[in-house]
Amino acid sequence: MNLLQAILIALFGYLSSNYSPWVFGQLGGWYTMGRPLVSGFIIGIILGDVKTGILMGAAVQTLYIGLVTPGLSMPADLNFASYMGIPLAMVAGADTEYALGLSVPLSFLGVSLVYVVASVNVFWVRKQEQWIAEGKIEKAANVPVYASIVQFLARFVPIFLACYFGQEFITDLVAAIPEWLGDTFVTFGGVLPAVGFAMLLRFVLKKNLEILYFLVGFVLIKVLGMPIIAATIVACFLGFLDIKYMGSGAGKAEIEMEVEEDE
Amino acid sequence: MSENITKSKLSKKDVFKSYVYWMMFALSCQNMERMEAPAFAGVMGKVANKLYDSIEDKQALMMRHTQFYNTQPMVGSMVTGIALGMEEERACGKEVPDELIQSVKTSLMGPFAGIGDSLFIGTLIPILLSIGLGLVGENGSIAGPLFYAAAWLIIMIPFTWLTYKWGYRSGISAVQTIYQSGVMDKVVRFANILGMVVVGCITGQYVSFNIGWVYTSGEMTMDIQGVLDGIFPGALPLLITLACWYLMDKKKVSMGKIILALFVICLAGKFFGILA
Numbered sequence A: 001m002n003l004l005q006a007i008l009i010a011l012f013g014y015l016s017s018n019y020s021p022w023v024f025g026q027l028g029g030w031y032t033m034g035r036p037l038v039s040g041f042i043i044g045i046i047l048g049d050v051k052t053g054i055l056m057g058a059a060v061q062t063l064y065i066g067l068v069t070p071g072l073s074m075p076a077d078l079n080f081a082s083y084m085g086i087p088l089a090m091v092a093g094a095d096t097e098y099a100l101g102l103s104v105p106l107s108f109l110g111v112s113l114v115y116v117v118a119s120v121n122v123f124w125v126r127k128q129e130q131w132i133a134e135g136k137i138e139k140a141a142n143v144p145v146y147a148s149i150v151q152f153l154a155r156f157v158p159i160f161l162a163c164y165f166g167q168e169f170i171t172d173l174v175a176a177i178p179e180w181l182g183d184t185f186v187t188f189g190g191v192l193p194a195v196g197f198a199m200l201l202r203f204v205l206k207k208n209l210e211i212l213y214f215l216v217g218f219v220l221i222k223v224l225g226m227p228i229i230a231a232t233i234v235a236c237f238l239g240f241l242d243i244k245y246m247g248s249g250a251g252k253a254e255i256e257m258e259v260e261e262d263e
Numbered sequence B: 001m002s003e004n005i006t007k008s009k010l011s012k013k014d015v016f017k018s019y020v021y022w023m024m025f026a027l028s029c030q031n032m033e034r035m036e037a038p039a040f041a042g043v044m045g046k047v048a049n050k051l052y053d054s055i056e057d058k059q060a061l062m063m064r065h066t067q068f069y070n071t072q073p074m075v076g077s078m079v080t081g082i083a084l085g086m087e088e089e090r091a092c093g094k095e096v097p098d099e100l101i102q103s104v105k106t107s108l109m110g111p112f113a114g115i116g117d118s119l120f121i122g123t124l125i126p127i128l129l130s131i132g133l134g135l136v137g138e139n140g141s142i143a144g145p146l147f148y149a150a151a152w153l154i155i156m157i158p159f160t161w162l163t164y165k166w167g168y169r170s171g172i173s174a175v176q177t178i179y180q181s182g183v184m185d186k187v188v189r190f191a192n193i194l195g196m197v198v199v200g201c202i203t204g205q206y207v208s209f210n211i212g213w214v215y216t217s218g219e220m221t222m223d224i225q226g227v228l229d230g231i232f233p234g235a236l237p238l239l240i241t242l243a244c245w246y247l248m249d250k251k252k253v254s255m256g257k258i259i260l261a262l263f264v265i266c267l268a269g270k271f272f273g274i275l276a
Helices: A003-015 A025-033 A036-047 A050-065 A078-091 A097-107 A112-119 A121-131 A137-141 A143-176 A179-191 A193-204 A208-222 A227-245 A249-262 B012-024 B038-050 B057-063 B077-091 B098-136 B143-170 B172-180 B183-206 B226-233 B235-249 B256-272
Strands: B215-216 B220-223
Touching: A003 A036, A003 A078, A003 A112, A003 A143, A003 A249, A025 A036, A025 B143, A036 A050, A036 A078, A036 A097, A036 B098, A036 B143, A050 A097, A050 A179, A050 A193, A050 B098, A078 A097, A078 A143, A078 B012, A078 B098, A078 B220, A097 A112, A097 A143, A097 A193, A112 A143, A112 A179, A112 B077, A121 A137, A121 A143, A121 B038, A121 B143, A121 B215, A137 B038, A137 B057, A143 B012, A143 B038, A179 A193, A193 B098, A193 B183, A193 B215, A193 B235, A193 B256, A208 A227, A208 A249, A208 B183, A208 B235, A227 B098, A227 B183, B012 B038, B012 B077, B012 B143, B038 B077, B057 B098, B077 B143, B098 B172, B098 B183, B143 B172, B172 B183, B183 B226, B183 B235, B220 B226, B226 B235, B235 B256
Parallel strands: none
Antiparallel strands: B215 B220
């Protein structure tokens, strides 16, 4: 990886991160370029090996397919997992399971950074109020534009340093990993998505007994072998039956609950 | 007479520009204290010159929106549209109390965050990613990432713009429509059910955990995994996922500890040759 490639990866890493505004906010950034499947494609283009990039991106994506990141709770940092894990595994010439092995620890590295950025940004809240009070409307309205520098520093710098200076270290590390540990990562990569799905389940499940809906979904795919779109149609039908025959009382309490949770 | 007041201060272009501003900058000043408030105030600041002439009115307009605000910004773009519509009505002389605008925002941000995270982030994205991952296959086809990116953007760009515009046009009546018709309750409920089933689907699709150990006693061999598959295919991945959910939801065990525990299980399982 040369200097230009490391800079490009760090730049796209920043653009794909959650609070970056420049690619139409979350829509084009975090939820498009920030999904490891797409990140792998971008990294593959930069490093000149699209196929390997996509395969590694897909492997990392599988781990985090169920990751929901509401508000400030960021259980794992997909951004570092993708933009450090994938390029480093690629330059080390490693297999996809090593990309997973690298991504998991890296995904924890970035978690606290979210809170650092959100704490530093409190400064901008004060600035905005000050500028409003001084009548500098245009400046106050541009606070979110200025504030994006914080996220830039928090993302661009670590990704650049890790990619540019970490490559030799990672190459040696990967070469030193014994085969049994590599095999363990394969098994581990198979079971790890369970954590993401458990998180997602925690998010959508309101009553314990409704775990039945989850089991139905599992049975549709695993026992009946349905493709995902067909299973989604069945899910829509179940949802339709529920709101048609349950009456509207059930949903009300949930709305109030969610308001409380969010505050 | 207030019936005759129409919204006339903002052009279509102004509304579109404010939508783009919100979509881009909603989270770029995300902070511990007020979350998305700086962006919300920023939306108002950008139209302040169109709505008011005096500096005091412009300052008051922005100040009203510096209070804590947090929702799923894309799905909740409608709330910003509603607030913008209400502010314009107010600037045109209609009686719109401060508290009303504030309470509309605070009462809608929760449900929109809930729907956004469960229906869009937790359901739509995993479905689209599943299809994309299927297209990647073993050859690393670019069809996978391209399908995901295209499908997601084609669904979400019109959705966010249309809901923003609808919120802006209907203003306060959008809120009344949502609450009186009970649509919100139904959408939340539908999103939950769809979410639960789809999580079950992708669990079946992506979690794998196989026993490689074969029990042998003299002539008889017993493939443990084969026996388990005969009873219930995917029983172990299912149990592990449920265990993770139980530990995180009921026992408040952190995600990091669970991941570490799974790694230790895999390491030990591999070492003793129990796991495949």
